[in-house]
Each structure stands twice: as structure tokens, then as C-alpha cells.
Amino acid sequence: MTLLYDGSYEGFLSLVYEVYYKRLHVKKIQREKTEVVLFEEVLEIQTDEQKSQKVLSALKKKFSSKNFTTITNIFLCDSKEFEKPLLEFIILGIKDEKNLNNINYPCILYIKNLEKEIFRVAHRMYGFVRFEELEDGTLYAKIETKYNVLYFLGKHFLNRLGDNDFIIHDIQREFAFVKYKNEIEIRHVASFDEPEYSKDEEKFKNLWKTFFQSVAIEKRKNKKLQQQLVPLMYRAYMSEFENDL
Amino acid sequence: MKISIFDKLSILSDSAKYDVSCSSSGVEEQKKYGGIGATENSGICHTFTSDGRCVSLLKVLLTNFCIYDCAYCINRASNDTKRVAFSPRELADLTINFYKRNYIEGLFLSSGIIHNEDHTMELLINTLKILRYEHGFDGYIHLKLIPGASKELIEVACALASRVSSNIELPSSKGLKLLAPQKTKNQLLEPLKQARDISLEKSAKPIPMSTQMIIGATSDSDFDILKTTSVLYNKALLKRVYYSAYVPVNEGKNLPVLKNKMPPIQREHRLYQADWLLRFYGFSYTELFTQEIQHLDTDIDPKTFWALNNLHLFPVDVNKVSKEILIRIPGIGIRGALKIIQARRFKTLSIDDLKQLKISIKRAKYFIISKGTYQKEVPMYKENIKQVLLAPKKIIQPTLFDENYSIFTGEL
Structure with a gap:
């Protein structure tokens, strides 16, 4: 049968509960209702606080912290249909956690590869995020990413920006990681105005572009390789590619 | 007339670009100076240039003034190029502002020789001191050691930098004599030896070192090159050896003429692959070659x-x-x-x-x-x-009816 849930983490955990206790045979999992499908049995999962808590504590108890983190990391791969393999992964692990080392199960290989993929996106973004300095000295970055890596980025830059305040703004998901003085939070941002930038911002952006131009070696030019290494989707907020699009 | 910082940056990064090392990896994270910055063990690329090379560090020369006249170098004294210099403070501020905006992982600092070796080394050290002590910068700094600078200065430099290097330029002494007659192999290796000895004496964690060789400017074979590399890894405790396909920037009677005027990029690529085999795959350089074959095949890895x-x-x-x-x-x-x-x-x-x-x-x-x-x-x-690996699509299975085989020779 096809299962329907609301796309939230709690919703997914409730789904795990239903499948595990009612031994449902799952063919497909969807986040939203699509048109009515003929001859398909569809079950709508209600998000249930109690059930999800129960599953959560079971997972924490049964799984090593590494495998538990894998589950939460996969959940951040929100542009992928990860639900069915993740469900299989969890059920295999509940039976016996050793199963999770057997990469001959397609769902386990899929989950492990997907986790590598989100790490790869995060790692690329560690390099490709561009901050701009605002009037008050806060560093502000806009991002658009395939997976939800805001938390990874926030943690990374907390470690390296010292006392500087900063905001990383995920434009599509409408969330922002905000570090202001001693406060750190991930905040929902419904709408925003273009901020005022510091007077030096333009100068350093231009210096950066100057540098970027002059370190390229004309005789070794290879635009195809460049595009492989910085795919177009990453370039939206990278000032050095502004004229290149 | 005052030269603008834009001109300086453009000239001094242009002359530094032939240094291929740009890695920021292999330094374990530690907060020592307490301000901005951190290093990442895996290294981070912040962008890639139109030639497909990773930009991780702000790679610049402090100055392109130089008293030496090496045939292959764009900054050789006899070249009529515009000469400029950053002040240590100017460069330190630029680095911090680039770092804050996440343009870079840190600084890669090299220099032409201005006045003399010790004076140049002091200027470089001053830049590092401003970054480390005034800005509390904990990010990555790669410093080129100046061959011929005093041991005391090299010691100070090693304490401040995350990684140091000195380019041996060419794989053999013979090549050096031809193209850089003012330099000798021993002189170029000296700072690396000193840095190694300092690390050993203090029984502290050795400072990671690297070097670079230019490929294709002399007649050295791949065997010669990888032999030199192996020695450097084993004896001099180097972390990395970089290979730089020779890009002609000057003319001179001892310099080679390249086929199609293109740098030997494919050869460089194969050397890097072989270098990986030496460092991570348990190969020794002698295994890769035979008496007759002294070069790698550029067509296959x-x-x-x-x-x-x-x-x-x-x-x-x-x-x-x-x-x-x-x-x-x-x-x-x-x-x-x-x-x-x-x-x-x-x-x-x-x-x-x-x-x-x-x-x-x-x-x-x-x-x-x-x-x-x-x-x-x-x-x-x-x-x-080898044939299928090179052109998998061109292979045609001979059939019973293939006239080339059966009719004329009677064989299949």
C-alpha cells in the first residue's frame, strides 16, 4: 500500500510506528496527496506525538550514536525520496543492528551513499558560502542548497568566525542560522528586506574578483573542468561568477 | 604616483600563480592565537579558476622585485615588468578581510628576493606576526622559505606558519645549472633540511613541508622525477611534492620549445597519479619502470x-x-x-x-x-x-564471415 505522511520528522517516526506494529506492507511513501490513484490502497498517517516519542527513544536505545545520526542526516536530504529505504534501514536495524554493516542490502548502500552525498554538499558549501559585511559588522550570507545543510554550516562557521556575528540565510527553505553575541539559533524567516552593506564591501568584492581573474592560467584554460568542480547551481551567490552566468 | 591595492594584488597574484600548491589540508585543528579562523583537516576549496584549479589560499608574492635571474621565471631580474610590493600590514589586512567573507582558507605567501635573503625573510615574518598576534588568526598559512636566509629566521618562520615549503624547481642538478645558474640543488634544499632539523631537535610535531618541481623544462625522465620525489618523502620528511607543467613565460636559448605550445598537462597528471601510488598505495618508484621504459604512458594511468x-x-x-x-x-x-x-x-x-x-x-x-x-x-x-582500455568502442569481434581472415589466409 501507499503511505501518506506530512513530511515532518515526527510524522515519519509515527509512520515507522504504524508500519512496525501493524506489519504493513509498504509499496510507496509520499509526503503529499497527489491525484487519486486507482486500485491503490492509500493510508494516511496521522502525526502522533506519543508514537513518535516512543519510536525516537527506541531508536536511541537500539542504535549506536553513529547510526542514529545517520537517520537524522538522511532526513535533511529533503529533495530526495529517501523514505522507503530509510524505513527499511530502520526496520533492519531494529531486528539486529549488525545488519546495518551489510552493504549488500540495496537500502543500506543507498542510505550510506546518500549520507556521503549530504556531507559532500555540506563540505562544498563550507568553501562556496560567501559572506557580505553589513553596516554593523555582521557577516551575512545567502544560500540555496540541494539538501538542508544549514545546521552543518552554522556549526562550521561558529568555530571559525570568532567573535564576529553572522547570519546564514537559506533562501528557499526560509530559515536562517543566526549568531548574535552569545545567542545562537535557527530561525524561520518569512520575508526580508535587502540589508545595508558596509562601505568597504564593494571594494573587497572587487579585490576578490581581481584576484580570481589573475590567478587563472590562460594556457591551461578548461571551462568544462571548472563547471564540474563548481556546478552552476552553487554559483548563484558567488560574486566571482557574477559576469559568467 | 601611489600604486593602488588593486594593481598590487593583480600583479602579485599573477606572478604567484605558477606555484601549484594550494592545499590547506593535513593540519589538525588547534586554536592557538584565539581570534578568528580555524583549519580543516580535509582542506577546503573555495572556488575553482577557469583552468579548473582549486583556490583555497590567497596566493600572492609579497613583492616581485628580485635580484635573481632564473631563465624560466616570470620575475627574473632581466625582465622588464612592473615591480610592486605589499607592506606587511596591507597584506595582513587583506587576508583577514578575505577570510571573514569566506573567500579563502588562509594565506600562501611567497616572495621575490628584495635586497637580500634575510631582509626578505624578515618582511614575510612580519606579515605573519601581524596576522597571528594582532588579529589572533588561527587559519592556515603556507610560507615559502627563502633559500639562503639565516637559520634563526627560518626557525621563527616555522613556528608561525602552518606549513612551509621551498621549491627545488628542477628534478636534477644538471637542469638547474642550465636554467638557474645562480642556484644550486644544495642551496635550494637547505631550508627544508633546516626546517626538518628544527622539528627533530625539538622533538615537537614536525612542521609539514612541501616542494615543487617544474615538469618538461628539462630532459629529465619520469623515472628521474619520481626517484627525486621518493627521496624527498623518505629522507626529508616532506608531506607533498607538487609538479608543475612547464608554462613558457620567457624566451631563452636554454629553454625548451613545447609541442603545440601547450604545457605538458597530461604528463603532469600522470605524475600526480604516480605520486599517489607512492604515498598511499604502497608502490615504490622502481616498480613502475623497467630498464627500457623510463617514462610513464600518458595514455593510461x-x-x-x-x-x-x-x-x-x-x-x-x-x-x-x-x-x-x-x-x-x-x-x-x-x-x-x-x-x-x-x-x-x-x-x-x-x-x-x-x-x-x-x-x-x-x-x-x-x-x-x-x-x-x-x-x-x-x-x-x-x-x-591495452587496446580495449584505450578504445573500447573500436573493437570489432572477428566473425566467421570476416573476409580479411578466412578467405585469404584460411584461418580464423
Whole structure:
């Protein structure tokens, strides 16, 4: 049968509960209702606080912290249909956690590869995020990413920006990681105005572009390789590619 | 007239770009100076230039004034180029502002020799001091040691930098004599030796070092180059050796003329692959060559090249052999080998299982036995396998009706 849930983490955990206790045979999992499908049995999962808590504590108890983190990391791969393999992964692990080392199960290989993929996106973004300095000295970055890596980025830059305040703004998901003085939070941002930038911002952006131009070696030019290494989707907020699009 | 910072940056990064090292990896994280910045063990690329090279560090010269006249160098004294210099403070501020905006991982600082070696080294050290002590910068700093600078200054530099290097420029003394007559191999190696000795004396963690060789400017063979490399890894404790395909920027009677006027990029690529084999795959440079063959094949990767020359060692059974042997199979890397080892604990792997594990078998399949079988399409001879690897699409199976075979010779 096809299962329907609301796309939230709690919703997914409730789904795990239903499948595990009612031994449902799952063919497909969807986040939203699509048109009515003929001859398909569809079950709508209600998000249930109690059930999800129960599953959560079971997972924490049964799984090593590494495998538990894998589950939460996969959940951040929100542009992928990860639900069915993740469900299989969890059920295999509940039976016996050793199963999770057997990469001959397609769902386990899929989950492990997907986790590598989100790490790869995060790692690329560690390099490709561009901050701009605002009037008050806060560093502000806009991002658009395939997976939800805001938390990874926030943690990374907390470690390296010292006392500087900063905001990383995920434009599509409408969330922002905000570090202001001693406060750190991930905040929902419904709408925003273009901020005022510091007077030096333009100068350093231009210096950066100057540098970027002059370190390229004309005789070794290879635009195809460049595009492989910085795919177009990453370039939206990278000032050095502004004229290149 | 005052020269603008834009002009300085553009001139001094332009002259530094032929230094290929740009890695920011291999430094364990530690907060020492307490301000902005951190290092990442895996290294981070912040962008890639139009030639496809990673930009990780702000790579600049402090100045392009130089008292030396090396034939291949864009900054040789006899060249009529515009000469400029950053002040240490100017450069430190630029670095911090680039770093804050996440343009870079840190600084890669080199310099032409202005006045003399010690004076130049002092200017470099001053830049590092401003970054480390005034800004509390904990990010990555790669510093070029100046050959000929005093030991005391080199010691200070090693304490401040994350990594130091000194370019030996050319693989052999012979080449140096021809193209950089003012430099000798010993003189170029000196700062690396000193840095090594300082690390050893203090029994502290050695400072990571690297060097660079120019490829294709002299007649040295790949064997010579990799031999030099091996010695540097083993004796001088170097972390990395970089290879830089010779890009002609000057004219001179001793300089080579390149085919199609293009730098030997493919050769450089193969050398890097071979370098990886030396550092991570347990190969020694002597294994890669024979008496007759002193150059790598630019058409195939060095591991396949080695396997074809040592076909008697193959095929190997992926379900049985150790990790050390698995990583010697062409097309299988360290990660692939680990996946195989993990998966074969649960079942005997077939070719399809390898595909499932996303292991590239394009090359590997000619060198392995899986589930007791060896591929049947191509006879196991060096020429046959090499031919399919080079042009897999051009192979046409001879048929019974192929006139070239049957009618004229009577043979199949």
C-alpha cells in the first residue's frame, strides 16, 4: 500500500510506528496527496506525538550514536525520496543492528551513499558560502542548497568566525542560522528586506574578483573542468561568477 | 604616483600563480592565537579558476622585485615588468578581510628576493606576526622559505606558519645549472633540511613541508622525477611534492620549445597519479619502470601501466586477496577496496555485486576473478587489454564471415 505522511520528522517516526506494529506492507511513501490513484490502497498517517516519542527513544536505545545520526542526516536530504529505504534501514536495524554493516542490502548502500552525498554538499558549501559585511559588522550570507545543510554550516562557521556575528540565510527553505553575541539559533524567516552593506564591501568584492581573474592560467584554460568542480547551481551567490552566468 | 591595492594584488597574484600548491589540508585543528579562523583537516576549496584549479589560499608574492635571474621565471631580474610590493600590514589586512567573507582558507605567501635573503625573510615574518598576534588568526598559512636566509629566521618562520615549503624547481642538478645558474640543488634544499632539523631537535610535531618541481623544462625522465620525489618523502620528511607543467613565460636559448605550445598537462597528471601510488598505495618508484621504459604512458594511468607490465601477477580473486593487493587492481581505489572487504564478509561477490557497490569495473574486470570466473571477451595479453582500455568502442569481434581472415589466409 501507499503511505501518506506530512513530511515532518515526527510524522515519519509515527509512520515507522504504524508500519512496525501493524506489519504493513509498504509499496510507496509520499509526503503529499497527489491525484487519486486507482486500485491503490492509500493510508494516511496521522502525526502522533506519543508514537513518535516512543519510536525516537527506541531508536536511541537500539542504535549506536553513529547510526542514529545517520537517520537524522538522511532526513535533511529533503529533495530526495529517501523514505522507503530509510524505513527499511530502520526496520533492519531494529531486528539486529549488525545488519546495518551489510552493504549488500540495496537500502543500506543507498542510505550510506546518500549520507556521503549530504556531507559532500555540506563540505562544498563550507568553501562556496560567501559572506557580505553589513553596516554593523555582521557577516551575512545567502544560500540555496540541494539538501538542508544549514545546521552543518552554522556549526562550521561558529568555530571559525570568532567573535564576529553572522547570519546564514537559506533562501528557499526560509530559515536562517543566526549568531548574535552569545545567542545562537535557527530561525524561520518569512520575508526580508535587502540589508545595508558596509562601505568597504564593494571594494573587497572587487579585490576578490581581481584576484580570481589573475590567478587563472590562460594556457591551461578548461571551462568544462571548472563547471564540474563548481556546478552552476552553487554559483548563484558567488560574486566571482557574477559576469559568467 | 601611489600604486593602488588593486594593481598590487593583480600583479602579485599573477606572478604567484605558477606555484601549484594550494592545499590547506593535513593540519589538525588547534586554536592557538584565539581570534578568528580555524583549519580543516580535509582542506577546503573555495572556488575553482577557469583552468579548473582549486583556490583555497590567497596566493600572492609579497613583492616581485628580485635580484635573481632564473631563465624560466616570470620575475627574473632581466625582465622588464612592473615591480610592486605589499607592506606587511596591507597584506595582513587583506587576508583577514578575505577570510571573514569566506573567500579563502588562509594565506600562501611567497616572495621575490628584495635586497637580500634575510631582509626578505624578515618582511614575510612580519606579515605573519601581524596576522597571528594582532588579529589572533588561527587559519592556515603556507610560507615559502627563502633559500639562503639565516637559520634563526627560518626557525621563527616555522613556528608561525602552518606549513612551509621551498621549491627545488628542477628534478636534477644538471637542469638547474642550465636554467638557474645562480642556484644550486644544495642551496635550494637547505631550508627544508633546516626546517626538518628544527622539528627533530625539538622533538615537537614536525612542521609539514612541501616542494615543487617544474615538469618538461628539462630532459629529465619520469623515472628521474619520481626517484627525486621518493627521496624527498623518505629522507626529508616532506608531506607533498607538487609538479608543475612547464608554462613558457620567457624566451631563452636554454629553454625548451613545447609541442603545440601547450604545457605538458597530461604528463603532469600522470605524475600526480604516480605520486599517489607512492604515498598511499604502497608502490615504490622502481616498480613502475623497467630498464627500457623510463617514462610513464600518458595514455593510461600509472597503475594500469604497471599492471600491464606485470600481467603475471593477475588475475586476482577479489573475494580472497588482502587489502594491499586489492588496491593494486587498476580502477579500484582505497575506498573501493574497503567496500569490497566490508561486503565480502556477508557473501561471495560477483561482477554484478561490484557494480551494485558502485565500484568501477571498466578497467578492473580484466584483472580480477569474481565468483570463480574471469571475463571472456578479451584474451589476457598485454596488447589486447591495452587496446580495449584505450578504445573500447573500436573493437570489432572477428566473425566467421570476416573476409580479411578466412578467405585469404584460411584461418580464423
